[in-house]
Amino acid sequence: HFNKASYLMSAPTLALCPPETGVEVCFAGRSNAGKSSAINTLTNNGKLARTSKTPGRTQMINFFTLGNPDQRLVDLPGYGYAKVPLAMKIEWEKHLSQYLQERKSLAGMVLMMDVRHPLQEFDTTMINWAVSAEMPVHILLTKADKLKKGPAQTMLLNVRKHLKEAKADDLVSVQLFSSLKRTGLPELNVVLNRWFLG
Numbered sequence: 001h002f003n004k005a006s007y008l009m010s011a012p013t014l015a016l017c018p019p020e021t022g023v024e025v026c027f028a029g030r031s032n033a034g035k036s037s038a039i040n041t042l043t044n045n046g047k048l049a050r051t052s053k054t055p056g057r058t059q060m061i062n063f064f065t066l067g068n069p070d071q072r073l074v075d076l077p078g079y080g081y082a083k084v085p086l087a088m089k090i091e092w093e094k095h096l097s098q099y100l101q102e103r104k105s106l107a108g109m110v111l112m113m114d115v116r117h118p119l120q121e122f123d124t125t126m127i128n129w130a131v132s133a134e135m136p137v138h139i140l141l142t143k144a145d146k147l148k149k150g151p152a153q154t155m156l157l158n159v160r161k162h163l164k165e166a167k168a169d170d171l172v173s174v175q176l177f178s179s180l181k182r183t184g185l186p187e188l189n190v191v192l193n194r195w196f197l198g
């Protein structure tokens with residue numbers, strides 16, 4: 001049913017988010033990780049989330065409904081670019097950790113990481129916040145088409161190993177994904193359906 005997604009609203013801060021009813025799943029990632037492309041691929045809507053070659057610009061939290069306003073996808077602003085002022089980053093981090101800790105409707109987080117350089121500082125921060133909030137995380141190693149099969153598989157296993165060592169593997173899962181080749185979609189659908197159906 002993800003192809004029923006339509007734009008609901010944008011909020012500049014968490015205080016202005018829609019009511020915490022129903023279930024929502026958020027999408028996070030550093031700028032340029034392939035988050036917008038993944039949302040567009042999942043929803044089969046090339047225009048839903050804005051893909052951009054000038055990363056770090058969108059600073060709004062964008063809400064999409066899945067036909068039913070009580071089922072939402074939430075596109076969290078990505079950053080990781082020097083262009084974003086530090087004070088803004090710190091302010092945003094405060095909001096983000098609060099969102100992950102307190103948002104009652106939030107069932108899980110999909111975290112996008114470029115398969116070629118996963119587990120950057122932003123990523124591990126997000127994982128740590130989610131784990132401490134007992135929030136499930138599903139990692140998409142995006143742009144998997146940029147690597148050959150063997151190296152992509154090695155990256156996947158390395159990330160799994162890291163999660164196991166961090167004792168995060170009961171809450172955090174990971175898969176390869178490519179928006180370009182549309183690979184990894186069934187696997188992602190299984191996780192999202194589980195979260196939405198509770």
Ligand code: GDP
Nearest residue numbers: 031032033034035036037051052143178179180
């Ligand atoms: P966002 O900033 O995380 O929303 O990233 P975007 O979705 O805008 O993607 C950033 C860049 O990566 C764009 O140039 C996309 O075309 C490219 N990209 C995204 N997904 C893929 C993918 O699966 N394969 C390849 N080769 N490029 C991708």
